[in-house]
Amino acid sequence: MASPAPPIADDHQALASLPALTDELLEEIFLRLPTPGDVARASAACPSFRSIITGRSFLRRFRAIHPPPLLGFAASEGFHPA
Template sequence: MASPARQIADHQAPAPFLTLTDELLEDIFFRLPAPTDLARASAACISFRRIITDRSFLRRFRVVHPPPLLGFAAYEGFLPAQPPHPSAPLGDALAGAADFSYSFVPTGRWNTPWHPRDVRQGRVVLECTPECELAFDYYDIVYLKHLELAVCDPLSRRYRLLPRIP
C-alpha cells in the first residue's frame, strides 16, 4: 500500500522572511518583548537560531531586556514572584522545574544542608557550615576555613564545589 505522500506545497512563493538579511532579522528579534519569545524563535529554524544564539546579539538583547526577576532563592527555599507580577507564571514554572532544595549537590564536610548565599543570573552560591546557634551573629561563630562553598544551577542540576578557603 502506498504510504500517504508528504504534502509538499509545490513551489508556492517561498516564505519571504526566510530570505531576510541577518541585520534585519536581528532588528526584528530585538523587538521581541521577552527572553522566552526569543528562545522560542531560536528553535523555529536553523538560521534564526544561528542569529539569536550569537553572543554579541544576546549581549545587546540583554541590555535592552534585562532578565526578568522570577523570584528569590531564600534560606527557606525558592519564593516565586506572585501575581500581579508579570513573571508570576514563569516563576511558578521555574519552582516546579528546578530543585531549590539542592538535593543534587552532595553533602559537604558538615552534615548540614546547603543554603543559598547569593544568586547571580540563575546561578546560586551555596554554603554549608558546621551546626551553629542561630542566635549568635553569624560571623562570630563560622570561621572562613570551615565554610564549604559550591556554585550550582538549580534548573540543570549542575554544580561545582569550590576549593576550601585556606
C-alpha cells in the first residue's frame, strides 16, 4: 500500500517560508564580510542582495559589528575627532 500524499497546504506553507529563511541566511553571510567595500560589491551583484544590505536592520547590525574607523588627530591637548 502506498502512503497518502502530504496535504498541499503544508507544501505551500513550507515554500512560503523559504524566501524569508534565505534572506536571513544571506544577511548572516553578508554580516561576516570583512570590509564595507565587500558589502558594497555584494549589494551591486543583484537587486535582492541590495534590498537585504540596504535594509535598516542589516545596516544597524553591520555597524555594530564593524564600527567605522576612528578619524581625527592627536595634539598636545589630546585627541580631536574629525
